[in-house]
Amino acid sequence: MTSAPDFTRVLAAIGALLVGMLSYQCGAALAKHLFPVVGAEGATAYRLGLAAAILLVWRRPWRRAHDRRGLRALWGYGLAIGAMNLMFYLSLRTIPLGIAVALEFTGPLALALFGSRRWVDFVWVALVMIGLVLLLPLHEQAQPLDPAGVAWALAAGVGWVLYIVLGRKAGAAYGVDAVTLGTSIGALLAVPVGVAHAGSALLSPALLPFALGVAVLSSALPYTLEMIALTRLPARTFGTLLSLEPAIAALAGAAFLDERLSLLQWSAIAAIVVAAAGTAFSLRRAEG
Numbered sequence: 001m002t003s004a005p006d007f008t009r010v011l012a013a014i015g016a017l018l019v020g021m022l023s024y025q026c027g028a029a030l031a032k033h034l035f036p037v038v039g040a041e042g043a044t045a046y047r048l049g050l051a052a053a054i055l056l057v058w059r060r061p062w063r064r065a066h067d068r069r070g071l072r073a074l075w076g077y078g079l080a081i082g083a084m085n086l087m088f089y090l091s092l093r094t095i096p097l098g099i100a101v102a103l104e105f106t107g108p109l110a111l112a113l114f115g116s117r118r119w120v121d122f123v124w125v126a127l128v129m130i131g132l133v134l135l136l137p138l139h140e141q142a143q144p145l146d147p148a149g150v151a152w153a154l155a156a157g158v159g160w161v162l163y164i165v166l167g168r169k170a171g172a173a174y175g176v177d178a179v180t181l182g183t184s185i186g187a188l189l190a191v192p193v194g195v196a197h198a199g200s201a202l203l204s205p206a207l208l209p210f211a212l213g214v215a216v217l218s219s220a221l222p223y224t225l226e227m228i229a230l231t232r233l234p235a236r237t238f239g240t241l242l243s244l245e246p247a248i249a250a251l252a253g254a255a256f257l258d259e260r261l262s263l264l265q266w267s268a269i270a271a272i273v274v275a276a277a278g279t280a281f282s283l284r285r286a287e288g
Contacts, residue, residue: 013232017241020225025097025249027218029256032092034210038198040089045194045202046211048085048187051219056184061177070173077166077178078185081223084159086190091152095145096259098250100153102132107157108242111164120278127275128243134268164230164238171231179223244276 031043038046091100109128170178194202201207230238247269253259 009232013229014241016225017229017233017238018244020222020229021242021245021248023217023225024222025101025245025252026256027214027216027222028088028092028097028101028249029252030210031089031214031218032097032257034207034214035089035093037204037207038194038201040093041086041190041196042194042198042202043214044086044089044190045187045198046207047089047214047218048082048183048190049194050211050215051223052180052184052187054215054220055180055224059177059180061174061180064177066177067173070170073166073169074174074178074181075185076162077170078182079189080159080162080166080186081182082186082189084156084163085186085219086193087152087156087159091149091156094149095153097253097257098246098259098265099145100149100156101249102246103150103153104157104160105132105242105246106154107160108164108238110157111161124243124275124278127271127278131243131268131271131275132246134264134271167227167230171227175231176224176227179227183219183223241276243272247272 027047031047034043034046088100088104091104095103109125109132167178167182170182174181229241233241250259250265250269
């Protein structure tokens, strides 16, 4: 039977993941307001470049010794962060936030499905899939979704899988410092692309408060909290709990981007929330 401290540790990991997801989507909604000025590429450069600077000053990872055997996983984790963020923001140029996250989530969903061993896990995954189908308002749109936006979102889903798998390995070797180092590596990929696209517009003082908000809400805070969850939860459980991401994204889009939700989409959110809760209870029983 699972001891009280162990289950408290699991609950803390789940709570950290939920707060991180909420922060992530609020930051994505804020970043979309920067697109008209610096583009998706510039917003990604802001996000990862400033987040890396904040984390480096705060954590100062060079002061601690690390196991260099995890260096390859760390670089893979960092490059996955950079590519995932860039492709996700590119998808947001032409498709709504909730839909982009729903499509991106096919990556973690596949990870959860392939790692399942018990029949009840397939029930939760199936419920998530039903929710995602209902969440996509394809039947309500006068025009189909932009194919390029859909492709970018699906590609970001592949990056999300690599982020989960390699993040666990990097976290095991570097602890929470993996977030700082991984974000810095991701910035090495994203910042040059952003500078090439937006140029001197990135230096506008008027954009700095918004850029800092994006960096903290979308990277520095959620990646730190997610690393806590990654190192305390199984990859399959982590991936399935991320089913809340499309629901939170839809709510953030409605609140900050005026993206309206239909009754069918609210039903989808309910299905996804039930699946996430079922996964949490399944975890407790599996560890009992």
